[in-house]
Amino acid sequence: MNFKNLILKEAKEINKDIPKCIHFNQCGGCILQNLSYKNQLKLKEKALERLGIFAKVMPSPKIWGFRNRLDFTASKGKLGFRVKNTWDKVFDVSNCLIMSKEVNQILEKVRFLSSELKIPFYDVTSHEGNLRYVVIREGKFTKERMINFITKSEKSISDLMSHFDEVSIIHSVNDSLSDISKGRFVSYIGKNYITEELNGIKYIIGPNSFFQTNPYQAKKVFSKIKSIVKGSKKVLDLFCGVGGISLYVADVVNEVEGVEIEVESIINANQSKELNKISNVSFEISNVKDFNLKNIYDFVIVDPPRQGLTPTLAKKLSNFDRILYMSCNPVSQIEDLKCLNHRIVESYAFDMFPHTPHVETLLVLEKK
Template identity: 40%
Template sequence: MEGRIEGLAENGLGILKDGRRKIYVPFTAPGDRVRVTKLRRIKRILIAEEFELIEGSGIRIEPRCPYFGLCGGCLLQHVPYREQLSFKRSVLEKALDMDVSVIPSPKIFGHRNRVDVVISTKGVGFRRYGTWWDVVDIESCPVFGEASGRVLRSLRDFMADFNLPAYGIRENSGFLRYIVIREGKFTGELMVNLVTKEGSLPGEFPEYFPYATSIYWSVNRSESDVSYGDVERFWGAEFIRETLGDVTYLIHPNSFFQTNSYQAVNLLKTVASLAEGEMVLDLYSGVGTFGVYLAKRGFKVRGIEVNPFAVRMANLNSELNSVEAEFEVGEDRKVEDLNGYDTVIVDPPRAGLHPRLVKRLLKDKPENLIYVSCNPRTLSMNLRELRGAYRLEEAVGLDMFPHTPHVEVVVKLKG
């Protein structure tokens, strides 16, 4: 079948109409003319598996990354950045049924502070788009920056010198599984975390990364394809630091941190500008990213997070910055009292708020509710549930993830 791409779906794939059917074509732009020769079905969605670009649209540009169209990390590098922002704004406006501005990322290359690179029998790189078993071999990643190339060269030297077997995901064989690179964009500190199966790592490993601030060896003892594990040992600093505004955060291999440091500064400023009063409850508080920043601005903060390790990191960050913020382990569905707080912040996972937390918000009705979301669809669902007690006062989009269909949004609800 052949035709023109009519627009982009929320997942960033081009939409090709074939009669009443919609076919989703990756790596295409509105106005492209394509010929599709093979389809695959994922649930009820038809995705082009094999296709040819016959004629490019007027908006299409040359992607910077040589692996574009192979690696599944960036779906939109061929779309001008202003058009990416327009697309993300339309996604948010459809979900929220209101006008929403989107703050551009200060940088659209070299912005990511973390990349998880697969080490497999297929190569060292990222998953090939549409597969879980194949890998695109890469030399560096332009959305991370120059340090990625340096680390991967050192890794390949290490692998060659010691003839260590890469992991075969289908066979659950081999030793080396991932190398995770993290960088403090504002501090210049670099962390390298090698993730392996159980086995023996040559003692010379850290010598291949003399430029790294922190070097880790972690062991994933399961067959799950994840880029973390139990820390076996580390060399150098236990943490690297990142500075967002006037706040310094400690980063550990097993802790989550916003992946775009430059835009994270704008995210923190946005949340701080919407907070009111004196007492703040920070739910899903993670490593204290919002809570510590707000405490630095004079708010008294209590944070609740289900992950005990993240809570430990949050309290370390609070102590490091000498602020009045305390974090504790707790579950969203077990929060019992929201009274006494001037502002409640929620930053849930992609699945959205737990139904019991929604009921608690409706019952206690804290006056100011700030909802940070990376999933406009579940945000829209939660807003419908909260409509009886809250009105949507303000919404701000932030492009944390250039060249991808993902977008962050902060909304303020008033009780």
């Protein structure tokens, strides 16, 4: 079962609006943009109901300019996104409506300077050229921005980087055939991170660290989690990333322990912990599947990747009385419930990704 297909099947019966984005017919991202936002939310609620999750989908506080990160592909003279349903064709993005105007201006500046400085874009079929990706991140509440130039070689691009005055300008290298928008760190101008702030908690975010892509909605999700775990003695936060949830709930619980496999994320989490002067949170680098789960936690929070917990981890978690399961893929979330010895006692849904067939769900689970 595919959540996207559930959405698109229902969408066929709804009258279409004229999409706002000029790239709608080429881009495979905001494919629900030709529906009213009210209808988008209804579709997501219906699809969740078919999975057995009954929750009103909370609308995003902003449906344009909400996204804090986009990965722009440089290939065959184009700088933008892949043409939908293709892997080797890229179209120039002139105005992405889910990013800020400042990010769009940066993108246009990169395109112009790359041409002026004769920096060749990578070719995904011949593997020639150098500039592969331009990843732009921004703190929505701090207005700090990062540009991460990902190239094929370590050849200096300082002449390009020096034209920008953003908080963080980074050069990374991916010299493998893997088509991923991350690489090993080479150099930077300014700082090698940016900060974001959600309701007084400051977060340090590196070039490869995960952070919720819609900070406006993340505040609402984190606040709901905080209200649920309030008063707990000890909370375990698995897949904690940069400590987004761990640090946010720290002032209403006695102790939080965060676990994450990505080293950069844990480094950022500890930096944020020091920045906020929080003393009751600890972080550990570990694969959650290998982490020694001790039955001493009042609440276990899990926010796994799209593929979910895996049956092995789900079975390990079955001994805990209360689990707070956050997911960007309700299909894998429901599959994991089959391996957990728990029942749903509360269900919440948040539209973290307007105009897309995706939704964030939050389930409060209690042991049967």
